[in-house]
Amino acid sequence: MPGQLLMKGNEVMAEAAVRAGCRFYSGYPITPQNEIPEYLSWRLPEVGGVFIQAESELAAINMVYGASAAGVRAMTSSSSPGISLKQEGISFLAGAELPAVVANVQRGGPGLGNISGSQQDYFQSTKGGGHGDYRLLAYAPFNHQELWDLTMTAFDKADEYRNPVMILTDGVLGQMMEPFVPTEYVPPGLPPKDWVLDGCRGRPPRVIKTLYLGEGELERQNLKLQKKYQRMKEAEVLYETYMVDDADLVIVAFGIAARVSLSAVRLLRRRGRRAGLFRPVTLFPFPEREIGDLAEAGRRFLVVELNLGQMVEDVLLAVNGASEVRLYGRCGGSMMTPEEVVDAAERMESLDTRRRVRVSLK
């Protein structure tokens, strides 16, 4: 297709960030995300931006905190163990209501784990991650087109909500190449940043802080943040469905697991099974209403993810006992095949359906 580019997933995110106006990046080397800092180390100076290789993930996320306070679109990226280190700063960004984009090119864990693709950081990305009661808007791209588009969206949404936004991808998408259309960035109308610290010329001094010691102050701040997360739940849910209209079995999967699951759905259809795919694009907010509606309409669910049961908990909450939910997970950087997913789906067909709610591994 004319106008397409062929790039590595990590570089797609890096270039999309630049096009979306990102002018500050700091990061620390970790596989499998190194192409992002490597690309931005030359690309950001080209557009007058600042690239800093930080001494640690802690320094990197706190540099982003400073850059964001200066009103500049700022980003960092890492992979799972490094994202754990960044949680301190992410909590501070959320508390101080500073926008930032964080990309997690997930690898296997816990600990050092390995460097293969994984989805083992779902809980961390969708339930806060660091200390305190906060949420990140979390996007789960599943191809390079979405890596491009959602990276741009992430910067807009970070500014709109004054909140850090997580791009939750994985080592497979980050490392592979595929074509995509580099759509033009169209800036949305956003309010001016009237909270930036750039010197108090002609205005009263400003403070950016996260400490609230006064009686009831922190509770008020927490409630204010919760209202913001509620607004996200109402306005930001994104998902995609494939062949769910007549399906009696719906596979729920995100990111790279959704690509495998899409192949599995096609195989199942060829065998005459009425299977479909529901793919959350935002993991927070989670498309709970939509999955709940499908459950009420009698669909059964197979959750397919590269962990041993994380998103399945959100699916269970959404289904709320109205239907059957099972899990097929691979972990530790191992990848499932479409055939494995087909087997899991077919095993489910033969199950005793009198027991309606069921979660089990494989």
Next chain:
Amino acid sequence: MPQVFRRPDSLKEAPFRYCPGCGHSIVHRLIAECIDELGVRERTIGIAPVGCAVFAYDYFNFDVIECAHGRPPAVATALKRLMPDRLVFSYQGDGDLASIGLAEIIHAANRGENLSVIFINNATYGMTGGQMAPTTLEGQKTSTTPQGRDPSLHGHPLRVAEIMATLEGVSFVARTAVDGVRGVKECRRLIRRSFECQLSGKGFSMVEVLSPCPTDWGMTPVESLRWISNRMRSTFRTGIMKDRGVDDWRRG
């Protein structure tokens, strides 16, 4: 009658709520006086640490950002790189700078970031109740070294200014003490020098200030000042460790 003493514009109309005899109030005022003198209040961004001085934003009458424990040099790095014409300084205690944030301060200095750092060394963790700091003196009793700091168990007092002086990226580093009129005047001079160093683009500078914490030392304010003069100054030598002229300055 001519007015010879007044509140600097860079201080808000707020009484200091630090403990009686605490050094933070003195150093806050000195910083404010220097910023007034240099005429840069409206282009200054200060960084408040974790610790008692987290409340710096209640007193400084310019933009202030509060950040995570030990991370002010990282935050300052980004602010200054993105706004090179602003005065950016971090204000950090010894737990913040010399313990949890040692990596951040060393690397910001080693990169030669054009920043000023005011480092308050009171040989203890003030806000959390007087635990051992990296700068606690040998034999000094704290709430976590009730028998006194034993170097064989707890290590030795960390001399940060001397370490910083060895780094290529550092253009100015000095240590002083606010234990008397002479020390206070010297401190003011050194802070101003650090700010001028930044404003003229000379690169990283730090002023370490030996500062009293009567509450956690279990002393009266006057005893605290004597303890700085008689004890702290012999472990932490005051003076200018490094002062690199403009001509010598090379950005890496």
